[in-house]
Amino acid sequence: MADDLVKQPIHWISTVEELEECCERWQSKKLLAVDTEFMRSQTYYPIAGLIQVNDGEANYLLDPTTIDDFSPFAEILVDDDIIKAIHSCSEDLEVFYHSFGFLPQRLFDTQIAGAFVNLGYSMGFARMVQGVLGVELPKTETRSDWLQRPLSVAQKHYAALDVEYLYLLAGKLLTELKAKERLDWVFGEGKTIVKNFSDNLDPKLSYLRVKNAWKLNAKQLAIFQNLCEWRELTAQKRDKPRNRIVKENTLFAMALKRPKHISQLRNYEGMSDRVIRTDGEYLLRLIERADKIEASDLPELLPKPLTSAENKRVKALRAEVQKVADEIGIASEILARKKEYDYIVRDYLARGEWSYPEGFPQWRQALLTDLINETIKVEPADEVDS
Template identity: 30%
Template structure:
């Protein structure tokens, strides 16, 4: 990661772009910038896919608030997103990257996420954009349009100001954070985390595995899970095809209850509360067919959920000790605890897993991973002293 010097004597200008000519002109100017801050405004309450309503872009010297409803082709921005010499800046990049990937067919690279980077500088894991701007830039952002209808036109001046604020401070924050990370020797620590954000597999829905995320799916037997896999897959594909929220097709609770009842007829299916009102006859037939297909699948094809806490050794005591140690090292190193080691990862380590676990890789292993393994092996003891937790090496 190469830190570019901040341009001197420049002033940021804001432009509302509502035609293709101005968008292309901005893209040409931005091609010479070392950074490109990106944010999106969208709606998805009534759709499966997010409906992009506004795209905000910023260099060191200008902000472009792009109206996707008014321009002909956003793909003029693709060369900027793929240019390795331009660092793409985000705050909490996940949904923005998902939208860009769907709209443009590419993922930006390289990227820098200020929310992720903040966790190595003493901030909480989910710090919001506003508090981070205040912390680093000393600016209090207005919140008046945080829950506005971005699809309505014309946009008000307050909406445009709010949208511009979402990117205008990112270049400055990026440079401040890079300087502080470099001073701590941590500038490269997040390279793998940022590279992972650019992995397309993160933004592609796998309908065949959606059943694993159903609420209360753990109540089902393996045979019933087989039915849930088929029904959840059908629901996902229908939601995508019709661009509707999946819960508008069937709720998680309805899917699980139909599978728990092992419904084999439309009458059986309609015994589940609310299903009759949601499904037309054709869809009801499709759901019943999916149920029967799953229920009648041979046992060797029945899916199995990842091992639950109930079926694995109880490691509550180990987790308590591990989390105490992680909390201590996180505080000492001014790193958000969850960034250093999540509860889920600690549980896996406590149960003996060692492969593909972030806390046992790279800088995390150096700070805490090796020590956690020593703790589990009895090579470290924890006790309380006058100033808090005391870590003691025991005889090996």
């Protein structure tokens, strides 16, 4: 039972005054464990249902349905002197940014941290707690309605459990990482996560998240970029999921065929009468505008899938990186991601030289530069079928 596992007091925080008292207490802390519960089935933005904090002494459940000013908490989250432990933080960042307008600094993502101490890549929270702390956490409230009030006792205990054991988990990982002299690496990854989140907020870049966009030529890509930006802005304005506006396959087909008349929009699967009625003329103008862009101003073509020759080199490089990862006890995915392998190999085959993609961390460069120099120049052997 969840209540048997909760060892520390649970405090329900529902007013700004109570939040201010908590934040004053947290200013002297070196570590806070933080989690969020939210709902998002019919909306673009996550709706915050609960913010959980553990400071090593107690669990605090912050109620965003009644607290109308989270600026005291924002000051805590952006304080570089306080470590904020979050597990797999991407969705939590969305909640903090879209609900309260801020992003945490001094971020310690325990999922990332686990990869630095050989616990594997992308390990779930419950599994990591069981492996590191020997505690099996219940999963009874994972699909709860976190916007209902009052929350049940079971919900409160479940929410408190998450941060109580997150705090203990973070403490163990911090100690081990400090002993291995890898703390700066993990905090560097935290900064990168926050930066990437901020960079991806630009609606103009939303087309880059569509897997098949590489199939489009420059003119089509300009149209697709405009259409995807429109969808992103419309979804935000109406607070509806992107696909409730128009599915990306529909926008892709429009970029290919470039409709010029309202009547043609009805030929596209997934194009609703409402969108045609309210946005049809505007979409046609977007297409026409993109169609007139000068060649020099068109977006760069997106990389195609790797060729067979490129794949062989990536595979050879990945195998050597895996050896380094095994030797130092770290998940290989932390040393280099797929896009980074692709970039390095493509750069070498195009220029006869190679470089790291922008922002590639110095600590990784120190581990990999000599290895890449030796490996990338060797022509990979053809695989033999067994």
